[in-house]
Amino acid sequence: MSKPKIWSVINQKGGVGKTTTTVNLAYNLAKKRKRVLLVDLDPQGNASSGLGIAIKNLDKSLYDCLVSGEDPEKTLVKTEWPDLVLLPASTKLATVDTELPATQRDRVLRLKKTLESSEISENFDIVLIDAPPSLGLLTVNALVASDAVILPVQAEYYALEGLGQLLETMQIVRTGLNKTLGVMGILITMYDGRTSLSRQVEEQLKTHFANFLFKSTIPRNVKLAEAPSHGKPIGVYSPSSSGAKAYDSLAKEVLKHV
Ligand SMILES: Nc1ncnc2c1ncn2[C@@H]1O[C@H](COP(=O)(O)OP(=O)(O)OP(=O)(O)O)[C@@H](O)[C@H]1O
Numbered sequence: 001m002s003k004p005k006i007w008s009v010i011n012q013k014g015g016v017g018k019t020t021t022t023v024n025l026a027y028n029l030a031k032k033r034k035r036v037l038l039v040d041l042d043p044q045g046n047a048s049s050g051l052g053i054a055i056k057n058l059d060k061s062l063y064d065c066l067v068s069g070e071d072p073e074k075t076l077v078k079t080e081w082p083d084l085v086l087l088p089a090s091t092k093l094a095t096v097d098t099e100l101p102a103t104q105r106d107r108v109l110r111l112k113k114t115l116e117s118s119e120i121s122e123n124f125d126i127v128l129i130d131a132p133p134s135l136g137l138l139t140v141n142a143l144v145a146s147d148a149v150i151l152p153v154q155a156e157y158y159a160l161e162g163l164g165q166l167l168e169t170m171q172i173v174r175t176g177l178n179k180t181l182g183v184m185g186i187l188i189t190m191y192d193g194r195t196s197l198s199r200q201v202e203e204q205l206k207t208h209f210a211n212f213l214f215k216s217t218i219p220r221n222v223k224l225a226e227a228p229s230h231g232k233p234i235g236v237y238s239p240s241s242s243g244a245k246a247y248d249s250l251a252k253e254v255l256k257h258v
């Protein structure tokens, strides 16, 4: 049996659509009969709640795996949807940086080790990681553990700001702990074709990153913003919405990389 593909959804800029992308891509891949594990690496726990899981009621979380080496088997949570399982976040993830001092040399390898457990490597085809909005220890753990990254970029001013720093961080990881870290693609999110601003950002990205842009673009769609408060992916909450169609199209595109 082959190991799962591990992909992180990363951008240190806040509110660009990382969690929306992780949740809805995970749902659509699972719907296409891939066995998907969503790893919620963000102390905010938005991906967990977006799948209808209340993290404050859980005994164990990804935090225990990272800090105490807890067996992930004991922390996995089934979702309402077949083939979609969650490794839930905890607000305690915010303390991982101080819990694992710089003297702990394996501190950047904790997520990789967790994902190498037999429970995960034998039971999933795809692992999708929702990263927090920072380039701190949690995000570096995601970069070290991943085969490739998906970079959501919001179609707005300063969209490209920070992308250079992110690509630099990836380069550092590549020269050290993860030589094969790839970029699967840059995803334009919250696109509004009626505004010249959205079109300008798209043009800019085409100029600088043509080979890396996903063909699928995620439109600004209010249904996508409403779905998380119902604890449902967009494909369940509003299957005929433009947002649902866009994430289905992204899932098809992503599967070409498998
Ligand atoms: N395509 C979209 N159309 C409309 N609203 C969207 C869209 N994508 C995301 N949103 C909304 O924008 C906000 C930010 O999105 P999201 O939480 O996915 O970003 P994020 O990058 O994960 O944020 P953070 O950096 O805080 O983790 C949320 O309220 C979300 O519901």
Ligand SMILES: [Mg+2]
Pocket: 018, 019, 020, 042, 046, 130, 131, 132
């Ligand atoms: Mg998020």
